Amino acid sequence: MAATPTQDLPPKGGYAPVNFTRIPARSYFNGYQLFAGFGVVSAVACYMYYKTYSLVRREDIEMRSGRLAVEPLLLAERDREFLKQIRRNRDEEARLMANVEGWEVGTYHGERIYKTIPSERFIDPVINEYFAHGPSKAYTDNAFFSLFS
Amino acid sequence: MFTKDFPLPTEEELTVQEINTCEEQNNEYMLCRKEEKDPRKCLDEGKAVTACSLNFFRKIKKSCLEEFSQYANCLDKSSRDMEYKYCRNTQAIYDKCVLDNLGLERPDFGYFCEPKIVDSKRPKPIEEPLSFPDAPEPLPELPVGGEARYGSRKFWFQ
Numbered sequence: 122m123a124a125t126p127t128q129d130l131p132p133k134g135g136y137a138p139v140n141f142t143r144i145p146a147r148s149y150f151n152g153y154q155l156f157a158g159f160g161v162v163s164a165v166a167c168y169m170y171y172k173t174y175s176l177v178r179r180e181d182i183e184m185r186s187g188r189l190a191v192e193p194l195l196l197a198e199r200d201r202e203f204l205k206q207i208r209r210n211r212d213e214e215a216r217l218m219a220n221v222e223g224w225e226v227g228t229y230h231g232e233r234i235y236k237t238i239p240s241e242r243f244i245d246p247v248i249n250e251y252f253a254h255g256p257s258k259a260y261t262d263n264a265f266f267s268l269f270s
Numbered sequence: 271m272f273t274k275d276f277p278l279p280t281e282e283e284l285t286v287q288e289i290n291t292c293e294e295q296n297n298e299y300m301l302c303r304k305e306e307k308d309p310r311k312c313l314d315e316g317k318a319v320t321a322c323s324l325n326f327f328r329k330i331k332k333s334c335l336e337e338f339s340q341y342a343n344c345l346d347k348s349s350r351d352m353e354y355k356y357c358r359n360t361q362a363i364y365d366k367c368v369l370d371n372l373g374l375e376r377p378d379f380g381y382f383c384e385p386k387i388v389d390s391k392r393p394k395p396i397e398e399p400l401s402f403p404d405a406p407e408p409l410p411e412l413p414v415g416g417e418a419r420y421g422s423r424k425f426w427f428q
Contacts, residue, residue, distance in 0.1 A: 180355055182383055186380050194319055196299075196303065197319045200303075201313070223413075226274055227272045230415050240273075241276075243307075243308040249426075250425070
C-alpha cells in the first residue's frame with residue numbers, strides 16, 4: 122500500500138539519563154554574617170545621621186537667633202501701622218454711617234459688641250473687619266498669607 | 271470695633287521716622303508687649319527700638335556700607351531662607367569691618383535664643399483674679415431696633 126507514515130519515536134538506545142539531583146544556590150554569606158553586616162551598616166548610618174542632625178540643629182539655632190534679634194524692630198513698626206489702620210477704619214466707618222439713624226461707630230445701633238468686659242480693653246479687630254474697607258486682594262493676601270505669598 | 275470715645279493715639283504720636291546694640295530697648299519692648307497685651311501702651315518703647323535700630327544703620331552706612339550690602343546681597347540670593355551657612359566668606363569680612371570700625375562683636379552663637387530676664391522700671395500690670403459670682407449677671411436689654419435687615423450678624427456669613 123502507501124509508504125509507512127513517519128512516527129516521532131525516541132532515539133535508538135533510548136534517551137540519555139536526566140540529572141534531577143538538587144543543585145542549591147551558591148551562598149556567599151551565612152546568616153550570622155548577614156546580621157553582622159546589617160549591624161555594621163546601621164552603625165555607620167547612625168553615626169552619619171547623628172553628625173548631620175547636630176549640624177542641622179546648630180543651623181536652626183543660628184537662624185532662630187537671627188530672627189529673634191530682628192523681631193522687636195519689625196513688631197514695633199507693625200504695631201504703629203496697625204494702630205494707624207484702625208484709626209483709618211474707624212474714620213471711614215464714621216463717614217459711611219453718618220446718615221444712619223441711631224448708629225454709633227463701633228457698635229451695632231448703639232449696642233456694644235463685647236458687653237461684659239471693660240470698654241478700655243483693647244480687643245484685636247476681626248480680620249474681616251480690619252480689611253473691610255480696602256480692596257479684597259489685600260484681605261486674601263494677608264489673611265491667607267501662606268497661600269498667596 | 272472701636273467707638274468714638276475709645277482712646278486711640280493720634281497720627282502725630284504714631285508717625286516716627288522709620289529704621290549700637292539695641293538690646294535693652296528690644297527687651298523692654300518685648301516685655302511690655304507680652305505683659306500689657308495692648309499695642310497702645312507700648313508705643314514709647316517701640317519708638318525707642320526703632321530709633322536705636324536706625325542709629326545703628328546710620329553708623330553702618332557711614333563706615334561699613336560696602337561690606338554690609340555685599341553680605342545682605344549674598345544672604346538674599348544664596349538660598350530660599352536666607353540661610354547663614356552659604357555666606358560665611360562675606361560674613362567674615364563684614365564682621366571684621368564692624369569690629370574695626372564700630373567695636374561691636376558678633377554675639378555668641380545662640381545668644382538670642384536664650385531666655386532673658388528683664389529688670390524693667392515699669393510696674394507689672396495687675397491681673398485681676400477671675401471672679402465667679404453665684405448667679406450670672408443678666409445682660410442689658412436689647413434696644414428696640416426692629417428685625418435684622420441683612421440677616422445674620424455672624425461675620426462669616428458673607
